[in-house]
Amino acid sequence: MSDTHAQTVGFVRDTMLPSAAPPVRESGAVRWLRENLFSGPVNTILTILGIGIVWFLVATFWDWFAHSVWNANSLNECREIVAATWGEGARGACFAVIRERWNQYLFGFYPQDLYWRPTMTFGLMMVALAPVLFSASLTIRRVVLAITAVVTLWAMIVLGAPAGWLGFATLVLVVGLVASERNIMWLLPFSIIYPLLGVWFLWGGSLWGPIFVLVGPVLGWIAWRVLSRVSPLLATVAAILVTVLFWLMLAGDAARDAENLLSLSIQSVRSDRFGGFLLSLTIGVAGIALSLPLGIVLALARQSDMFLIKSLSVIFIEFIRGVPLITLLFVASLLLNYFLPPGTTFDIILRVIIMVTIFAAAYMAEVIRGGLAALPKGQYEAADALGLDYWKAQRLIVLPQALKISIPGIVSTFIGMFKDTTLVTFVGLYDPLKSMSDAVRANVAWKGIYWEPFIFVGAIFFLICFGMSRYSMYLERRLQRDHR
Amino acid sequence: MTDASVPASPPFRLSMLVNDRRYRSMTFQVVVFILVMAGAWWLVMNTIHNLSLMGKSFNFGFLFQRAGYDIPQTPIPYTADDTHLRAAVVGLLNTLIVAVLGCIAATVLGVIVGVARLSNNWLFARLMTVFVEIFRNMPLLLWILIVYAVFTEIMPAPNAFRGDNPTASMILFDHVALTNRYTAIPTLAMTNDPGSLDLGARITFNWATIAIAGALIAGLIARRMIRDRAQAVQDRTGIRPVTWWQTLAVMTVPTLILIWYFGLHLEAPSLQGFNFTGGLNVSNSLVALWLALTLYTAAFIAEIVRAGILAVSRGQSEAAFALGLRPNRTMSLVILPQALRVIIPPLISQYLNLTKNSSLAIAVGYMDLRGTLGGTTLNQTGRELEAIVLMMLTYLVISLIISAGMNIFNARVKLKER
Numbered sequence: 001m002s003d004t005h006a007q008t009v010g011f012v013r014d015t016m017l018p019s020a021a022p023p024v025r026e027s028g029a030v031r032w033l034r035e036n037l038f039s040g041p042v043n044t045i046l047t048i049l050g051i052g053i054v055w056f057l058v059a060t061f062w063d064w065f066a067h068s069v070w071n072a073n074s075l076n077e078c079r080e081i082v083a084a085t086w087g088e089g090a091r092g093a094c095f096a097v098i099r100e101r102w103n104q105y106l107f108g109f110y111p112q113d114l115y116w117r118p119t120m121t122f123g124l125m126m127v128a129l130a131p132v133l134f135s136a137s138l139t140i141r142r143v144v145l146a147i148t149a150v151v152t153l154w155a156m157i158v159l160g161a162p163a164g165w166l167g168f169a170t171l172v173l174v175v176g177l178v179a180s181e182r183n184i185m186w187l188l189p190f191s192i193i194y195p196l197l198g199v200w201f202l203w204g205g206s207l208w209g210p211i212f213v214l215v216g217p218v219l220g221w222i223a224w225r226v227l228s229r230v231s232p233l234l235a236t237v238a239a240i241l242v243t244v245l246f247w248l249m250l251a252g253d254a255a256r257d258a259e260n261l262l263s264l265s266i267q268s269v270r271s272d273r274f275g276g277f278l279l280s281l282t283i284g285v286a287g288i289a290l291s292l293p294l295g296i297v298l299a300l301a302r303q304s305d306m307f308l309i310k311s312l313s314v315i316f317i318e319f320i321r322g323v324p325l326i327t328l329l330f331v332a333s334l335l336l337n338y339f340l341p342p343g344t345t346f347d348i349i350l351r352v353i354i355m356v357t358i359f360a361a362a363y364m365a366e367v368i369r370g371g372l373a374a375l376p377k378g379q380y381e382a383a384d385a386l387g388l389d390y391w392k393a394q395r396l397i398v399l400p401q402a403l404k405i406s407i408p409g410i411v412s413t414f415i416g417m418f419k420d421t422t423l424v425t426f427v428g429l430y431d432p433l434k435s436m437s438d439a440v441r442a443n444v445a446w447k448g449i450y451w452e453p454f455i456f457v458g459a460i461f462f463l464i465c466f467g468m469s470r471y472s473m474y475l476e477r478r479l480q481r482d483h484r
Numbered sequence: 485m486t487d488a489s490v491p492a493s494p495p496f497r498l499s500m501l502v503n504d505r506r507y508r509s510m511t512f513q514v515v516v517f518i519l520v521m522a523g524a525w526w527l528v529m530n531t532i533h534n535l536s537l538m539g540k541s542f543n544f545g546f547l548f549q550r551a552g553y554d555i556p557q558t559p560i561p562y563t564a565d566d567t568h569l570r571a572a573v574v575g576l577l578n579t580l581i582v583a584v585l586g587c588i589a590a591t592v593l594g595v596i597v598g599v600a601r602l603s604n605n606w607l608f609a610r611l612m613t614v615f616v617e618i619f620r621n622m623p624l625l626l627w628i629l630i631v632y633a634v635f636t637e638i639m640p641a642p643n644a645f646r647g648d649n650p651t652a653s654m655i656l657f658d659h660v661a662l663t664n665r666y667t668a669i670p671t672l673a674m675t676n677d678p679g680s681l682d683l684g685a686r687i688t689f690n691w692a693t694i695a696i697a698g699a700l701i702a703g704l705i706a707r708r709m710i711r712d713r714a715q716a717v718q719d720r721t722g723i724r725p726v727t728w729w730q731t732l733a734v735m736t737v738p739t740l741i742l743i744w745y746f747g748l749h750l751e752a753p754s755l756q757g758f759n760f761t762g763g764l765n766v767s768n769s770l771v772a773l774w775l776a777l778t779l780y781t782a783a784f785i786a787e788i789v790r791a792g793i794l795a796v797s798r799g800q801s802e803a804a805f806a807l808g809l810r811p812n813r814t815m816s817l818v819i820l821p822q823a824l825r826v827i828i829p830p831l832i833s834q835y836l837n838l839t840k841n842s843s844l845a846i847a848v849g850y851m852d853l854r855g856t857l858g859g860t861t862l863n864q865t866g867r868e869l870e871a872i873v874l875m876m877l878t879y880l881v882i883s884l885i886i887s888a889g890m891n892i893f894n895a896r897v898k899l900k901e902r
Binding site: 035037054305307312325326330334335422433434457461466 | 509512513516517520530531534535600603605606611617618620621622623624625626629633637836841843844847854868869872875876879880883884
């Protein structure tokens with residue numbers, strides 16, 4: 001049939017029609033709106049609800065933000081300025097309190113003329129972190145280190161840092177930049193000594209203390225090298241013993257004697273002067289750095305075949321995870337003097353760091369245990385087949401993969417821990433959120449101010465935590481090795 | 485004559501404890517055990533020594549002394565003349581109240597937000613993302629302080645509700661009044677009160693509560709019997725009898741009859757003089773703590789729910805549609821059972837977190853376990869060691885109970901593999 005038809009139709013089109021534009025409702029903004037906002041009755045109701053929420057928020061808060069005052073000396077003055085500018089009965093935010101007291105929110109009661117020291121510590125921390133965190137991408141490293149260098153030096157100049165220290169910071173930052181261009185691993189020695197340097201920069205006092213703390217492990221290493229030919233176990237035991245004994249017996253006196261011979265002191269700052277974000281960051285960074293290795297050890301212990309090791313680790317982890325952080329902080333502030341020999345006192349910030357570390361390590365251990373459990377059994381068997389011993393297998397095969405799997409969990413533990421540093425307010429330290437705001441409100445000029453400090457402190461916390469979570473996503477993508 | 489295929493075991497030497505695989509783990513464990521015991525012994529000895537230096541002893545006798553302080557919110561009768569133990573129990577109940585209320589509200593809100601983040605609606609999904617990111621990335625303490633400040637600073641005083649032309653008005657059909665000191669909510673009242681069952685120690689249970697709870701439990705048992713019978717009929721004949729109206733009847737009718745018999749009704753608070761009476765005045769510290777815990781935990785639960793739903797592969801719902809299941813059946817029979825498997829373990833830890841975070845009540849002066857046992861009692865008696873140890877153990881027991889209970893539930897919804 002069809003071929004007869006084909007012969008009867010003697011018409012073939014030989015020109016193409018120009019393509020027509022789609023109907024107006026099928027493209028562009030209208031189509032987008034129809035698909036994403038008004039595709040059905042439920043969707044339309046949700047859209048209206050959403051617009052309602054946004055409208056409510058804007059209507060409630062916009063005038064308050066729009067009328068904010070940045071230049072005033074007291075809350076009353078703020079209110080007068082708002083009334084004068086926007087009419088009687090208008091309300092406005094009084095961000096003048098941030099302008100006047102920002103230094104306390106950032107540094108607590110740290111001596112004003114020494115503000116450059118925490119600033120420098122923070123800037124140099126980025127250099128120390130570079131080989132650890134940003135080792136993969138040259139571009140990111142370049143950007144981060146360049147911005148750090150510029151901001152740190154500018155802030156140090158503004159805060160009136162002495163020329164010698166300015167030179168030191170410049171030297172470290174420039175070396176950091178050069179090393180980052182050539183070979184980032186050159187910076188690793190700096191990363192290792194940075195914790196001690198950081199403690200010295202922040203608390204001040206004699207440099208000989210940190211130096212002799214560092215001498216301990218060096219002596220231990222020498223002992224290990226000498227004895228490792230005799231027996232590896234003996235060498236390890238000797239190395240630990242030498243280090244600990246040196247710290248306990250000799251380091252203190254040696255540091256005092258050396259200080260008397262050649263003074264390397266900078267002005268010391270007591271712990272109760274620490275406050276604000278300086279305190280939060282000190283506790284947070286120290287807790288992060290210490291809880292990761294401790295968490296790995298706990299997780300490995302919990303996965304161990306040895307019954308006793310496993311049970312001890314389970315008891316420890318479950319106990320710490322079963323109680324609130326506040327009770328642990330109370331233990332640090334109230335009970336530690338019961339547990340230690342009479343007359344032992346040590347710094348409250350150090351005690352809090354220890355408790356926060358223990359707390360975070362228990363959570364970290366569970367996260368890493370998840371990673372270890374998620375690893376296919378074949379990986380462990382392959383390590384055994386290669387004849388690797390336990391530590392080599394863990395270090396070369398198991399842990400790199402397990403840690404990679406657990407990155408999201410590890411970072412959320414860090415974020416949680418950083419947020420929890422605000423709880424130190426309950427053991428009498430000046431956290432940026434409650435204690436600092438209470439201290440500001442104690443002043444008659446700022447009595448009754450609530451929202452502006454909350455917004456300021458909340459915004460900084462948000463930036464840091466949000467940044468950390470985005471960094472973890474970047475890390476996850478970068479370490480993605482499976483082919484999908 | 486010895487068997488040549490078995491090598492003679494070498495004589496035991498001391499170095500084998502370290503170098504031989506068979507003994508190494510034993511040696512290691514013994515060494516660790518000795519070290520841990522030595523550490524524990526050192527701590528205990530220090531504690532005993534320190535206590536004797538201070539002339540204190542380690543005993544819990546202080547729990548039976550007169551407490552002498554008041555607690556604003558008491559779920560069981562309590563006066564300042566009661567013992568510290570009773571105060572601690574009141575605190576524990578307050579902790580449990582805020583934890584249970586918070587878990588329920590956070591789950592509801594979290595599920596809504598988590599599902600809404602996946603919605604096709606661009607605007608609503610973005611709004612929910614903003615909600616989650618904001619609440620997750622700022623400290624809980626900030627939210628507690630903000631909510632508390634909203635209640636104490638912005639809400640009107642009770643007397644603002646007074647007069648013919650009041651400046652403030654009650655919400656929810658004149659049933660709830662938000663004031664700067666408390667939130668007045670309606671209570672359940674009865675016209676035909678059957679009296680209370682005395683459990684001793686001044687703890688009473690109203691008979692009406694017991695009767696209604698009994699009716700509900702009987703209803704659940706009856707529902708199970710109906711379902712078993714329906715299953716039996718289906719197994720025998722292949723036709724499942726329609727049971728929904730029987731189920732509905734056994735679940736609701738007895739309860740409704742009891743409610744009618746006791747004359748149960750809502751009694752709205754009303755302003756008498758300076759304060760609201762008739763309803764229940766819930767202190768703002770509880771409301772603020774509950775609301776902040778709810779919002780904060782809901783953001784985490786939303787992420788868990790979203791991840792759980794995304795974890796169910798698309799093919800599952802497509803297969804269900806291909807079988808001709810309607811969307812709600814697909815949700816309840818295919819997607820949810822698989823999503824719950826992923827959702828429940830992290831949900832358990834969120835419940836645990838919420839319960840532990842309720843100890844932040846210290847920021848708003850809510851008298852929970854930490855406020856009574858770990859706060860006023862500790863300060864009055866000076867028994868830091870006993871009070872904190874007891875408090876930690878109580879929290880530990882609560883945590884273990886929650887985690888055990890939820891793990892049983894988890895085992896029931898878990899995917900059965902081979």
